[in-house]
Amino acid sequence: MTGARTAPNGDGPLLDITGLAVDFDTEDGVVHAVKGVDLSLGAGEILALCGESGCGKSVTAMSIPGLLPRGARISGSVKLEGRELTTLPARALRDVRGKEISMVFQEPMTSLNPSFTVGYQLGEVLRRHEGMSRGQARARSVELLDLVGIPAPDRRIKEYPHQLSGGMRQRVMIAIAVACSPKVLIADEPTTALDVTIQAGVLDVFRDLRDRLGTAIILITHDLSVVADIADRAIVMYAGRAVEQAPVTELFARPRHPYTMGLMKALPAAVTAAGVGERPRLAEIPGMVPTPMTDPDECAFQPRCPRAEPDCTASRPILEKAVSESPADGHTVACFHPLEGEGR
Amino acid sequence: MTPVLEIDGLVKHFGAGRGQAVHAVDGASLSIAPGEVLGLVGESGSGKSTVGRCILRLTDPTAGTIRLDDTDITHLSRRALRPLRRDVHIVFQDPYSSLNPRFSVGRIVGEPLRRHRVASGRELADRVAAMLERVGLAASLSRRYPHELSGGQRQRVGLARSLILEPKLVVADEPVSALDVSVQASVLNLMTDLQRDMGFSCLFITHDLSVVKYLADRIAVMYLGQIVETGPAAEIFASPQHPYTQALLSAAPVPDPVEQRERSRVVLGGDIPSPLDPPAGCRFHTRCPVAVERCRTEEPALVSRRDGGGPVACHLVTGADVPDLTAI
Numbered sequence A: 001m002t003g004a005r006t007a008p009n010g011d012g013p014l015l016d017i018t019g020l021a022v023d024f025d026t027e028d029g030v031v032h033a034v035k036g037v038d039l040s041l042g043a044g045e046i047l048a049l050c051g052e053s054g055c056g057k058s059v060t061a062m063s064i065p066g067l068l069p070r071g072a073r074i075s076g077s078v079k080l081e082g083r084e085l086t087t088l089p090a091r092a093l094r095d096v097r098g099k100e101i102s103m104v105f106q107e108p109m110t111s112l113n114p115s116f117t118v119g120y121q122l123g124e125v126l127r128r129h130e131g132m133s134r135g136q137a138r139a140r141s142v143e144l145l146d147l148v149g150i151p152a153p154d155r156r157i158k159e160y161p162h163q164l165s166g167g168m169r170q171r172v173m174i175a176i177a178v179a180c181s182p183k184v185l186i187a188d189e190p191t192t193a194l195d196v197t198i199q200a201g202v203l204d205v206f207r208d209l210r211d212r213l214g215t216a217i218i219l220i221t222h223d224l225s226v227v228a229d230i231a232d233r234a235i236v237m238y239a240g241r242a243v244e245q246a247p248v249t250e251l252f253a254r255p256r257h258p259y260t261m262g263l264m265k266a267l268p269a270a271v272t273a274a275g276v277g278e279r280p281r282l283a284e285i286p287g288m289v290p291t292p293m294t295d296p297d298e299c300a301f302q303p304r305c306p307r308a309e310p311d312c313t314a315s316r317p318i319l320e321k322a323v324s325e326s327p328a329d330g331h332t333v334a335c336f337h338p339l340e341g342e343g344r
Numbered sequence B: 001m002t003p004v005l006e007i008d009g010l011v012k013h014f015g016a017g018r019g020q021a022v023h024a025v026d027g028a029s030l031s032i033a034p035g036e037v038l039g040l041v042g043e044s045g046s047g048k049s050t051v052g053r054c055i056l057r058l059t060d061p062t063a064g065t066i067r068l069d070d071t072d073i074t075h076l077s078r079r080a081l082r083p084l085r086r087d088v089h090i091v092f093q094d095p096y097s098s099l100n101p102r103f104s105v106g107r108i109v110g111e112p113l114r115r116h117r118v119a120s121g122r123e124l125a126d127r128v129a130a131m132l133e134r135v136g137l138a139a140s141l142s143r144r145y146p147h148e149l150s151g152g153q154r155q156r157v158g159l160a161r162s163l164i165l166e167p168k169l170v171v172a173d174e175p176v177s178a179l180d181v182s183v184q185a186s187v188l189n190l191m192t193d194l195q196r197d198m199g200f201s202c203l204f205i206t207h208d209l210s211v212v213k214y215l216a217d218r219i220a221v222m223y224l225g226q227i228v229e230t231g232p233a234a235e236i237f238a239s240p241q242h243p244y245t246q247a248l249l250s251a252a253p254v255p256d257p258v259e260q261r262e263r264s265r266v267v268l269g270g271d272i273p274s275p276l277d278p279p280a281g282c283r284f285h286t287r288c289p290v291a292v293e294r295c296r297t298e299e300p301a302l303v304s305r306r307d308g309g310g311p312v313a314c315h316l317v318t319g320a321d322v323p324d325l326t327a328i
């Protein structure tokens, strides 16, 4: 559907999400956090989910393994290898979470328990989900820490989280997440709190997992340079919807949605290539993101869009094949007046 | 021209119990010329914010000197500092926690005028309105409270508060790091406009290299409490000299998949050493891909390069041929 490689069994993508919508009932009314996301992920694929704060990236991610908080109303379909997850009973969903889909979050310190050693926390996962003995779990833990690039893993497993640096803790979280060889790893801003030198190492770990274990990865980030570095394909979200989807080189070479173009042009890097210290004006996107409390039947970006026409308020554009011929397949955009692909 | 700010051998240690100390800043020297923007970069925990806080005397330095416009402020009493506080202001990273939630926007922006008894009544209100307009906020926002504003609006309020006394120096600590790109772009444009108009100098602290590349005239790179390289921004980006600077620049991804995937990277091994017990010799030697024996024992000074470029603290750069790590 959206250009994902097919799963090994040949029938459809590994993960297939259609019409995903999530509402929250709050004191102030209903928050429409996600209003319709279609997403497919092929085996061994790295898919980036990007867009600005509040556009619904984390809520989309959390809804995949059924981790939304109470009070969230989810609709649409989430299928893993053809099996519907949104209707699974809690127990079955817990198994999916342990073994088939796992998650890594932004802040590694809060996700690790400070009072247990790294080895205990990793071993616990292996004993519970894989039924390993203490000795087996220990040996496997050392292997896993080695896999995520932690030096001297046999010494490290005896340490507590506070004895590790931020980058190390994030690697431990990744080791825990891949302990049961999940098919899908969902990483929500996994490097946002890390230094660039450390981030580069963690991104290498993701690449390595994909190459060696064939793990498919959904990487959530607001950082377009991280997308450029690691993703095969990317989805740009705006106000709860996917507005553009394409293979990464195609997306950066020929952004079609005016919002995607706006994001790329607003980056300082868009103007510094010519010379350092000139400080030409950066392109701004005027206006603000719409409130998630309403959902009018129109293009959500239209009030801020330089290409808006009267028809943009008449109905809402859906994610469709980009109009003109493009060399790369599977470029879709939700816009009535997309850019012609003239490049950045 | 006298520098607006001159720091010499700045040291700040925080007691950490059991006779230990966090070596947050350990002999940092830098200066900022009038109207100059100096970008201070370096990894988390390298001491950037502590330098900023020492300049503002929000924390007292352990050793070294800080001169503002040729006045040594290192040991000035709170009272003696007071008039100088008009000249230096800080903009913080977190637009949420740095604004008092119980004060209206107008009150927050006008506070420095009130504290320094520069204006009151009608005049104060007029200057607040003018400043709000200057940072692109409607005067009607002055009755609103911080929680009613967006992140970008809050950061503009922070800027307005910092600039209302027309300071000579602004210390901006990660002022755009919490903002989305589109909002960041407008705040950076605004800072550029205001800086060109008002001519203040700026110490711009950030870990985002694309932002310093855009904004800074000069750059200082910190590693574990020390400045390892400084120089004109264009020069540092074109040919970084210190191995840490090279690693840092090569690790920062660029938003272009074709270019990014062709770049080579200087990979750093080892852990970031503890600031409680920084390594002897060159502090970077435990992670440096080209360290030699001398680096383990002898601390390199920040000295000018033989080719006349900006100063670098590396035996290999100042003592021999420049290593090109990206070629390894």
Ligand SMILES: Nc1ncnc2c1ncn2[C@@H]1O[C@H](COP(=O)(O)OP(=O)(O)OP(=O)(O)O)[C@@H](O)[C@H]1O
Pocket: A024, A026, A031, A032, A033, A034, A051, A052, A053, A054, A055, A056, A057, A058, A059, A060, A069, A222, A292
């Ligand atoms: N538990 C909740 N209750 C009510 N609203 C929520 C809840 N969780 C998220 N939201 C709202 O849903 C929308 C999407 O939030 P989400 O966390 O997915 O954004 P995001 O794209 O991950 O942003 P960020 O980049 O800041 O992490 C936001 O408007 C948010 O305020």
Ligand SMILES: Nc1ncnc2c1ncn2[C@@H]1O[C@H](COP(=O)(O)OP(=O)(O)OP(=O)(O)O)[C@@H](O)[C@H]1O
Pocket: B014, B015, B022, B023, B024, B025, B042, B043, B044, B045, B046, B047, B048, B049, B050, B051, B207, B275
């Ligand atoms: N009040 C304090 N008490 C004890 N240690 C402190 C204090 N403030 C800072 N430190 C320590 O001093 C070192 C330098 O901290 P600083 O906040 O200056 O780093 P930074 O370069 O600004 O890092 P970041 O990029 O994460 O903001 C760190 O090891 C930090 O933990």
Ligand SMILES: [Mg+2]
Pocket: A057, A058, A059, A188
């Ligand atoms: Mg999020």
Ligand SMILES: [Mg+2]
Pocket: B048, B049, B050
């Ligand atoms: Mg800091």
